Amino acid sequence: MAPSNLSRRALIGGAGAAAAGVATAPWWYRPAAAQEEVTLDIYVFDGHPFYWVQPLFEEAYPNIKLNMMGQSDVAVFRAALASGQGVPDIIWPSEEYIQDLGRSDVLFDTTDLIEAHKAELSPSATNAVFIEQTGRYAGFPGDLAPVGIYYREDLLEQAGVSFPEGWTWDDYIAIAQEIDAKLGAKSIMLPTNGIAESMYLWSYILNQLGGQMTSSDGREVLFDSDQGVAALEIIKKMYAANIHLDDTQFSESFFAEISAGGLAMCPLQVWYRNLGIEPNVFDEQSGLGQWRLSLLPSAGEESFLSANEGGAAIVSTIYTEHPEEVAAFMTFTHATMEGAGAMGGWGIVPPYLPYLESDAWTDVRSPAFGDFAVNALWTEAVNAMQPGWRRHAVYSEACAAIGAAFMPMVRGDVDPATGLKEVADQVRVLNARYFE
Secondary structure, X not given: OOOOOOOHHHHHHHHXXXXXXXXXXXXXXXXXXXXXXXXXXXXXXXXXXXXXXXXXXXXXXXXEEEEEOOOOOHHHHHHHHHHOOOOOOEEOOEHHHHHHHHOOOOEOOOHHHHHHHHHHEOHHHHHHOEEOOOOEEOOEOOOEOEEEEEEEHHHXXXXXXXXXOOOXXXXXXXXXXXXXXXXXXXXXXXXXXXXXXXXXXXXXXXXXXXXXXXXXXXXXXXXXXXXXXXHHHHXXXXXXXXXXXXXXXXXXXXXXXXXXXXXXXXXXXOOHHHHHHHHHOOOOOXXXXXXXXXXXXXXXXXXXXXXXXXXXXXXXXXXXXXXXXXXXXXXXXXXXXXXXXXXXXXXXXXXXXXXXXXXHHHOOOEOOOEOOOHHHHHHHHHXXXXXXXXXXXXXXXXXXXXXXXXXXXXXXXXXXHHHHHHHHHHHHHHHHHHHX
């Protein structure tokens, strides 16, 4: 079995080149002439941003070829992992999956690698791959998913409204009601059919308030806290104000509202620009050149002004036969200017802070946003997030359970504190399975 980490001295030796963004292999990496060609199996879906990284990486490391597998089925990966056969060298799993597997010894130990680059990486991203039970890192930080307010400047001007300094969610609701009354455009997305997406906005506000779904080690379920109740009271006000589209963000009907001018503003994730806004904004009616971005309104005293929905990260396993090449790929992809630039160009926020503060990131413009520096605002959002937010193993199950119980609390049929405790108790039973 191959070793699961490199020496600290070797990794730190390569940090300087990575920090400077130089597209050459670090000194600790054996040159191509001294080594046969190596192929890394990369387990990601077709069109993943790693495809953008591939030509840059293979130029910097000419003896390493990337086999992009066009596959991301977790069940298939689990089967390979269970047998120890056919396990890919690199995968891109969600954070809750990393937290689940990271408690065992099956994942590639990235502690030395991260420590060598930690000062250059977002704390929110490094926290997401830190495993409290082992005291080690089990992946290399991946994308951040800050949430902000996408809005149309022209529609706000037509309605005669603007965002006040130091605004709150109460201000947001009042502005949204004014827009709706004058233009008939809505300002949040709230599916009322009790799916996981029903509770997404609530989870962002919980995040803003410093609340957590679970404790930092994942053992305690915490969302039925005072912060959870306070966040739900804000959602109740939004629902009562009738400012929502009863829809999901990737439905054709929601896309149609964007194109028709039926959405004036909405809290959404960073990657929604490329996946939802840009593809549906193409003329004056849909707001070409008029879209803008804002930090979230305050949710209360000492509120964070963005929320991190969480994302995925680069992970390998103890079964890889190429630990040095894996470490080189991890470093290049998210700790160099070239790699971060490719990832950021695809439409996600890489964790590499020098890139997020560079002109290469902040000078990006797009048709929907005109001359507005949307990426510069996302850098502000990264710095305005709660760094301790994590998605533990039970996260997806918790979202589904909360979503199913959500609307009776929002409509006022169930007391929020009572309802949240009931669903949290259900999730506690689910969560206990991960710690047996």
